Amino acid sequence: MLRWFRLFSIAFLLMGISRAQAKVFNFANVKLAAYLGGGFGPAQENTLLSKANSDSANTVTLNSEHSYRYSGEFGVIAGGSKVNLGFGLEVLRPRELTDSSGKNSSDTELYTVTSEISVLIPKVTLEVTLKSWPKSRLFLNGQAGWATLTARNSFTFTADGQTAYSGLEDFYEDLRGMAPMYGGAMGFEKVFSDSTTYVFHAGYRSLVFDEVQHNRDVTTFQGAVTKGDKALNTDGQNRSIDLSSYFIGFMFRFWIK
Numbered sequence: 001m002l003r004w005f006r007l008f009s010i011a012f013l014l015m016g017i018s019r020a021q022a023k024v025f026n027f028a029n030v031k032l033a034a035y036l037g038g039g040f041g042p043a044q045e046n047t048l049l050s051k052a053n054s055d056s057a058n059t060v061t062l063n064s065e066h067s068y069r070y071s072g073e074f075g076v077i078a079g080g081s082k083v084n085l086g087f088g089l090e091v092l093r094p095r096e097l098t099d100s101s102g103k104n105s106s107d108t109e110l111y112t113v114t115s116e117i118s119v120l121i122p123k124v125t126l127e128v129t130l131k132s133w134p135k136s137r138l139f140l141n142g143q144a145g146w147a148t149l150t151a152r153n154s155f156t157f158t159a160d161g162q163t164a165y166s167g168l169e170d171f172y173e174d175l176r177g178m179a180p181m182y183g184g185a186m187g188f189e190k191v192f193s194d195s196t197t198y199v200f201h202a203g204y205r206s207l208v209f210d211e212v213q214h215n216r217d218v219t220t221f222q223g224a225v226t227k228g229d230k231a232l233n234t235d236g237q238n239r240s241i242d243l244s245s246y247f248i249g250f251m252f253r254f255w256i257k
Contacts, residue, residue: 038070043065068095082129097113118150119207125142126141137188143185148177196255212230214231
């Protein structure tokens with residue numbers, strides 16, 4: 001009886017070890033994951049604002065810097081322990097600029113402005129493992145996508161501003177643009193629990209909108225514009241914005257075993 005009890009105990013223990021081993025995460029045994037994450041970047045000058053009225057008869061100083069930018073993204077990634085291919089959607093947003101004042105050389109407030117910028121980026125990511133351990137790995141990735149920019153700038157004039165701009169009324173402009181995005185990052189991935197991992201990554205993104213268009217009819221500092229017209233600075237040059245920057249990010253990946 002004791003002999004059978006011992007054999008049963010050993011068999012039960014081996015079954016438990018086998019089950020425990022089956023649950024041990026291994027990058028070589030997973031092929032597909034959904035991911036969800038976010039990122040953070042440094043301050044950014046909004047040149048869509050700062051150059052819109054810089055060459056007018058009224059020399060205006062305007063704080064047009066967004067204090068930081070943040071992003072969120074989700075998607076899927078497929079591959080194995082060495083090379084992964086990801087498809088995702090990222091939303092990039094500089095922090096909203098609120099109640100910035102445009103003042104002339106006499107420090108007289110002419111108008112206030114609020115500005116919102118949002119960029120939607122469908123993208124593809126290629127990821128290569130540099131070094132792996134039982135429950136973690138170090139990797140490099142490259143990414144490319146096509147970005148769509150939406151910006152809204154709202155101007156509210158003071159009495160002095162209406163006089164300076166010959167009765168120009170409060171207005172807002174809706175701007176749109178498209179541009180390629182390229183980037184790369186180094187990251188570290190580690191098992192969080194069961195088949196879930198977390199990732200820290202840092203890198204650089206190149207994203208320049210060389211021109212944008214008006215998305216509504218409106219009267220601006222440059223006069224009346226029509227939907228579809230190029231947005232111009234007062235000097236007649238295309239309005240543009242460079243959203244290239246370094247970034248850091250964090251995400252969770254939910255691997256399917």
